[in-house]
Amino acid sequence: MTAFVSSSAFADAIPFAVIAGEESGHVHAREALLDAAMGPGRTRKSSEQIRAGRLPADGLAFSALRPDGSLVGTVRLWNVAAGTKDGAGVPALLLGPLAVSPESQGTGLGSLMMRCAIAEAARLGHGAIILVGDPEYYARFGFSAAKTAGLAMPGPFEPRRLLALELIEGTLDGVAGVVAPTGCFMLEASSQMGLAA
């Protein structure tokens, strides 16, 4: 297990949790946490069409864990093409879902997970992160709709909530089209068990 917080600039930011790479043993707790934080409608989101049946991007699925090892937060990023430019798909990441256990919301943990995820995506050389979410929350991490006017999700979405952060300047200049999944498919057995879904 890789603990990012204890070895990073974010060390001791949240005394009750560390952020680690997601493991298969976290999957059931993650699904329960997402149900508790986001409600049953979460699986009908257009982002889910991009995630369904795929694995998260390599090294970019995170769990926030309490000292006893129980799950208190989750965030994952997914390989996508953020539309096309000059006839070719533009590699990017889709972030989500991000969620913190209801009893621990408002403690700064969501922000810590966002900063860890962004830092790790940048370290791995990714050019941009897109997400569908509230601009009032995600603006603090640098996300905006400035570069997403030409993009669409593969289902209903509010344009003001389709946001992006460039990790390499200019990655999203001139992109247009529907955000499409490009990540690896889950094996059927893993899919049925919900592993890494």
Ligand SMILES: CC(C)(COP(=O)(O)OP(=O)(O)OC[C@H]1O[C@@H](n2cnc3c(N)ncnc32)[C@H](O)[C@@H]1OP(=O)(O)O)[C@@H](O)C(=O)NCCC(=O)NCCS
């Ligand atoms: C959204 C979420 C991940 C944020 O994590 P968190 O640990 O509670 O947030 P933090 O403690 O880092 O930040 C709290 C701040 O974010 C604000 N905030 C939280 N959710 C917000 C939202 N949807 N829109 C605007 N602001 C929001 C809080 O008002 C608070 O503001 P303040 O710093 O001015 O007091 C968490 O609240 C959650 O799991 N919510 C339910 C799941 C969800 O909606 N996820 C997707 C978000 S679009």
